Amino acid sequence: MTHSSDLLPPPGDESAGALRVQNLDLNLLKTFNAVYAEKHVGRAALRLGITQPSVSHALGRLRLLFHDALFVRTGGGVEPTPRAQRLAASIDRSLAILQAVLDEGAQFSPATSRRTFRLYMSDFAESAFLPTLLRELDGRAPGVVIETLHIEENQFNVAIESGRIDFAMGNFPHAFSHFHHCELLQERYVLMMPRRVAERYALDDHFVLDSTVPPALQFIAVSSHPQSTALLEQHGLASRVRVAVPNFMVVPAILYRCDYALILPRTVARAFAPLGEMAAFEIANASTWPVNAYWHRRFDADPGHRWLRALLIELFRIGTREPHESWLAIPPNLRPSALNP
Incomplete structure (x- = not known):
């Protein structure tokens, strides 16, 4: 009969050197943990879902590695x-530390996370979303931080590839084709103006901007959106631009x-609507x-990226349907009927 002491190296044996991590099988530590907890080889085997001879073999390897019997038989185990x-x-x-490392890579807990997500948005996406x-x-992930970054256009693709930004939201035709995206x-x-101006010119809700425009109406041009300037030119209104601004943020105050x-x-018109009594009108031939x-x-x-991605889609993915006030953060008492479809 072989005893546990027979498995130990004799005194002075050269194999009794220091144990190295690279020589250690993780399964041996799991076996040690189970036997220590159960104080019984058979129950440890059931706990691990392996055979009792497998546990005995692992114990033999552990004794050789640690140069100690580790567990000795008693009447009950x-x-x-x-x-x-x-x-x-x-x-x-x-x-436990290893399990925590594995869990961190396999799940994301929004309720307790303090992760920072970095987003790049166009100016109107920032206002709308x-x-x-x-x-x-605030309700789902109170510890999560959102940081919006403004980057140069020629750095857009580099920022996404490097992980400097987690998501970009907007229309970016120059994005690399291998990037994933979701519409x-x-x-x-649309054409927007204060309600008082629309009433002054007797413009009803069915007015459409085409060749007929009130002769005294003046315009704001937004240089970050050359398409809007192109529409002004297309309708012969470029000469009526009173002020040009780089983005939309100052527009409500003006x-x-x-x-x-x-x-x-x-979408920006809807986002700005609560800040004043505004009227919005369709534009002929607007793409x-x-x-x-x-x-x-x-x-x-x-996991965290997947969670935020799902949230963005849940909140904002409406396909070809019209934007609606609920996700524009507009309180019901401030939702302007003028901007309803």
């Missing part, structure tokens, strides 16, 4: 040696005080374009 008792806490902690996204995060909505330009009009994306979410395919399997 096995008992740990002093060396095994010292090892037990460290092995249990090591397995960000308020609703933040409102949802959120179809956008189009329209609050000045009787101008401008051409802008319909549509997709607003997409872009990301790099190497982040497809990242």
